[in-house]
Amino acid sequence: MYVYLLTNPARTVVYTGVTSDLERRLYEHGQGLGKGGKFTGRYQCNLLVYFEAWPDAPQAIAREKEIKGWSRAKKERLTTSFNPTWAPIDLQTWDGKATTEN
Template sequence: MYIYLLKNPAHTVLYTGITNDLERRLYEHAQNLGNASRFTGRYQCNLLVYFEVCADAVQAIAREKEIKGWSRAKKKALIATTNSDW
């Protein structure tokens, strides 16, 4: 399982999600780009800036909830640990 963070081209929105197939999920996000009924489409979030691998779905869901509760500054600091150029 993966936890991932996407950003939009303007760096104004961060999206946190989980999946068991990161490549497929990123493709799906790209296909919904511009679809106003989807968060990632409405805000054009399709640029991967961070991901983590989790042992199972329970751990991934817990980590996703933890990250979603963080401030933007804390999320940016997490991203910078592995992606300083984001």
């Protein structure tokens, strides 16, 4: 299970989600599918900037709810600690390390 944060190209919106299949869910967001697709589609929020893996659904859902309750500033600190430049993460090429490139 994964908890993830998406943003838009201007980095003005942060969306928090949970899924068992991160690649499939990112595709769905990009295509505007599902309930989350309506929000992410409206705000062009389709850039993965943060994610974390959890061993089971209850833990992942609890973490998603925790993050959703945070202020924007706290979500920014979490993302920046993992991905300092907020560079979009491509799961096909990601090497497991946060990038420092702009």
